[in-house]
Amino acid sequence: MSAKKIGFVGLGAMGLPMAINLARKQFHVAGFDLREEALAALVEAGGHRAVSAAEAASGADVLVLMVVNAAQAEAVLFAARAAETLPKGATVVLMATAAPAQVAAIAQRLAALGLDFVDAPVSGGTKGATAGALTIMAAAPKATIERVRPVLESLGDKLFHVGETPGQGAAVKTVNQLLCGVHIAALAEAMAMAEKAGLDGKLMLQILGGSAASSWMLHDRGPRMLEAEPVVSSAVDIFVKDLGIVLDAGRAAKLALPLSAAAHQMFLAASGMGLGGKDDSHVVEAYRVLAGRPPT
């Protein structure tokens, strides 16, 4: 039995292109979001408009949640009654980034209602979402994964089954964000040191990018660290949040994460400088101020 009717809640920068991809794959997609223009865009792509989260869930085989965090997922499922509206045996797929313990708690409440659950956070950004080329880190019993496989494979081209237990998908995403955040802050630390030594930024990126010092983030964020006003690809405050989730997960597991903690402080400092909405490459500004340049 493969899923035919899909409810989709959260039609933001990620969720809207994901829901559109499902609609184009001939799924019946009932989407809900508070933003009218997102609903209109989904309808134009062949999807359907729901007037509430509960209506999106009504009669659905699968309910996909691409909301901002675990608190919003809980609000949709329980306060807005989407969970109790879903048919018995339906599957909830949570694709938002959330802390592993929060995801496990949501799964437990859904199980009590006779609902299946897939913990399936993603990486790949809006580009991957639009192209149907997300990386999906899915945790659930194998039979549950198989039931929603056609849905997941319409959204991503790299589907990893990382474990049987809800929260393990979130744990993989958390570890992923740990490295992403630390790599951006480490690059900022390195570039601030290079600038203080009077070295040319572009030449530094060329040298480091071709050596053992290289990283995906160096090639992506490095050039933006040399721009005064880079386009915002992902904001400083996203890593204030995501490294916060990393540290919360570490605290829950009684696990010391000294580099993540130091990196988080630098994103916090950048946010405290008023740069929370700027591109996350701007964490280098916090280092520059520490290096003696007056704040702009």
Add this chain to the structure above:
Amino acid sequence: MSAKKIGFVGLGAMGLPMAINLARKQFHVAGFDLREEALAALVEAGGHRAVSAAEAASGADVLVLMVVNAAQAEAVLFAARAAETLPKGATVVLMATAAPAQVAAIAQRLAALGLDFVDAPVSGGTKGATAGALTIMAAAPKATIERVRPVLESLGDKLFHVGETPGQGAAVKTVNQLLCGVHIAALAEAMAMAEKAGLDGKLMLQILGGSAASSWMLHDRGPRMLEAEPVVSSAVDIFVKDLGIVLDAGRAAKLALPLSAAAHQMFLAASGMGLGGKDDSHVVEAYRVLAGRPPT
């Protein structure tokens, strides 16, 4: 005028294959090292044996130093009198990893003796040294670089002229080592978190290595973190030293380097656990002990 006669001091894991490459390129190479077998290997490759650093320097157009650190370079140049033995107008090329301030001090003493100096640390490891494929980060006036270019291009295939001032080559290398060391420690932190969550290490490396979390170090050191006794490619104590140089340079420049400092503590902890001579991927063992696994 291109260099014909080269003195080469320091025929270790890096220096020996570098000196052999020069001998094979038809330079006259007089090598010196305390290890007899290294001298024999150089002679077999067409080089010449010197009985002291001063003899290696005698009549040389270029004296290359590939010793362990700045203290050894000073000992060779000044205590062992290689500098005063060099002909006036000869060029000293320091390729060892040293702190920028130490390199600048050596350059100043050599200038007082009428000698030119190129600050030219390398990256690429023994593999790059053997293949003549090192990355060379050279700082010196342009004319000096041009004079030794044939020598440098026999040793590396990526020659960057990073500045005019001695110490700037060392600064680039320092920034490079900052990222290398932080990336290894960050990966260890990530893998320890994944293990604590019960996630499969190989699968984690596959997921992270194909995402924005990827780094050169993840692909190189990651698999070794999953081995009990990996071959020693570079030892834990090398990063105790190199991140120590990074932090010394930061201190000299009054520059806070919070991630480097945290990473250094983890390499120190691994060394304190008795793992200083093990492969640097073993820094993950320090995290594992912090995560609650009894020390082995």
